[in-house]
Amino acid sequence: MSTRPITSSSTSSNTSTAAAIPVATAETEGAQPEKLSPQKDTQLPVLSDLFGRFHNYLRISVTERCNLRCQYCMPEEGIDLTDGDKLMTTPEILRIARIFVAQGVDKIRLTGGEPTVRKDIVELIRGLNELRPLGLRKIAITTNGIALRRKLPALREAGLDGLNISLDTRDPRKFELFTRRKGGTHVLQAISEAAKLGFDFVKVNVVVMRGMNEDEVPAFVEMTHDEGIDVRFIEYMPFDGNKWGQKKLVGYRDMLLNLHAIYGDAIERLPLEKNHTAKSYRIRGYRGQFGFITSMTDSFCSACNRVRVMADGNLKVCLFGNTEVSLMDLLRNGASDADIIETIGEKAYYPCLLLSKRLKSSLTHISESGDAHMVDVSGKQPTTRLAIARGRVRMNHETLTQIKQDQIKKGNVLAVAQVAGIMGAKSCSQIIPLCHPISISKVTVSFALQEGTYPEPLSCAVDIESQVKCKGETGVEMEALSAVSIAALTVFDMCKAVSKDMRIEDVRVVEKLGGKSGHWKESD
Structure with a gap:
């Protein structure tokens, strides 16, 4: 992660945009929406962190439920689900989305669990689509694709721009082994159908695991031959409960070396996109492309522009961070949009805002004037x-x-x-x-x-x-x-x-x- 922060002048253009966007709330539907000011005591947008990264990409989990039981993700018996009344309703999701769009978010992705198991997923997409005049440009979902194919036309019509479809094997027998469910052919059919429906992007996410599916990497690359899809190979990541070990990790360099042995100079490196998560390539003459999400061997934290809201309404600025702020409690206790924005800034972002006096006084190596200094340890017990x-x-x-x-x-x-x-x-x-x-x-x-x-x-x-x-x-x-x-x-x-x-x-x-x-x- 880069430790050289961007000065306030470099992000001031985002501030003026965010401050001017009105937000309609559930309580003020049909009335004059209140106008929001992103920050009272700084020139930075609320959604900026210590490193000058502006978080314009919001991921919202719309359900904890999933229709698969992937071995690296979930135990066979499933997980204890949060009571339904403690999860966000559709009006609450849309209100939170409006608030974040008002602060400069221009891309929203719906995740889960599995978002397609939510009965009103099409209506939810349609509601997000109404935020485009406020600055929203992209609406996407991440899905396992099992129940996707029959919903694709309705999702496209409702305003969905793109899909990330998770598929770790093309082999139906392996699919059942990996996910403890049948349906691998349905996912492949959904990918092919989505590629024909004119979505802005169709990405296929493949978690590569040693001894399980690393031999299928070339076959996934071949999926990009005739269809304009983007296959992304994801390095196996640790989290509590998936019995992670380094022996299962296949680094992207090893995958790329194996592909070079097959395709040689036909592999072309593509330019890195802004806020990239993937190192992208293509095979010369193929319609699509492929890439590597190098979470374990080459971190891309310095380019992160994401912020997450969980299904229970908790806001997480970093997926691996411990800090969470309950936005649902604020919504259900009658907080105004301005109050919610202030809480987000104070509790989620304020501890790492640039040039913040509170930040400088809390960091032991930074003085009130912003100068670096050594910590005085003379009072500590040896x-x-x-x-x-x-x-x-x-x-x-x-x-x-x-x-x-x-x-x-x-x-x-x-x-x-x-x-x-x-x-x-x-x-x-x-x-x-x-x-x-x-x-x-x-x-x-x-x-x-x-x-x-x-x-x-x-x-x-x-x-x-x-x-x-x-x-x-x-x-x-x-x-x-x-x-x-x-x-x-x-x-x-x-x-x-x-x-x-x-x-x-x-x-x-x-x-x-x-x-x-x-x-x-x-x-x-």
Whole structure:
């Protein structure tokens, strides 16, 4: 994620647009709608965050229900559903949509659960379509496609612009295994039908899982030959309950390498779109395109322009964030549109608004005037602190062999990298501006050689672990990370004459002890 915020002048054009758009509410239907001001004490739009990203894309979950039981998504018995009276009604969804459009949102996507199981999904699309004069440009849904085909004409007529259709396998037997339901052929038929109905876009989302469907990637690419669809391969992502493990992850680079072996120079890279989530490609001569959503191996958080409202009316600015604001409580307690906008700004966005005095006083490294400074830790009680970090350098078999046999011309790679890592930990405060110089009592840097563990061509790796210990007022996580990073860079530097095709990855803290937060350990 980028840490260089955009100045207020660069987003001021959005402010004037948002402030001028009136919003009709459920209570004021037919009356003169109130005019909203996005922010009283700043020139930024309400929906801007610390990094200057303006969230003009709203995703609304319209139901928790789903007609599939995908193995990586939901247990076979389903989940405990929220009581119906605690979920948003259609008028509430439309009112929230109007409020966000008034603040500059120009794209809305309906999600679930499965949105097509909602009986009034067509009427809901039609209601959103009435927001176009207020600035809404795109209406889309994300669907599993099971019940989609017969609804496609009505959805198109109601104003739906595009679809994201989830399909992880083209094999009917695998489909039933993955989803615990039949219907894979219905989804394929819906995709083909949607491509013929003139939607602005039809995207097919494929979650790629090692040992399950990575062999089908070329077949999905072939779907773009005759139809103008966009197939997006999604890296398998972690969340509580899906028993996620790295062994199931297939990185986009590995998928792309396999496709290059099939299509060679016929693969063309397409320009990145603004606020992109996918790295896009096409096969020369094919009507459609394909891409990779690299959530795990190459984060696109810095380009994020999305904000989410859950089916229970809770607003989430970030999918992986913990902060939620209940908009439904505000709606049902009689709050005005202006009150709701103010609450969104105060509780969801205000903590990360640019140039906010409250923000500056709450960030320990930022002064009231906006200047960076070191935290005063002199009042903290010294405790014994330990941090463990890990990372790896992926490489080909030849490079690893030369390391093992001490044939690298620059010298003993692991010995030099070990010293470099220790020096990196000791020099951390000289490299990272706001880190405290601390008295380190112990640094260890160790290595494990992995041979044939990963897909070709980078099937081998040097795994690196550092442990840093001190007794002091502040932690040593940054020192441990610096040790791993500098050791990895040293391995790269010493081996690049053999092959520059190496990859430094997965550098992270895995455990820490001491300090106010006590013991923390990375989840399995």
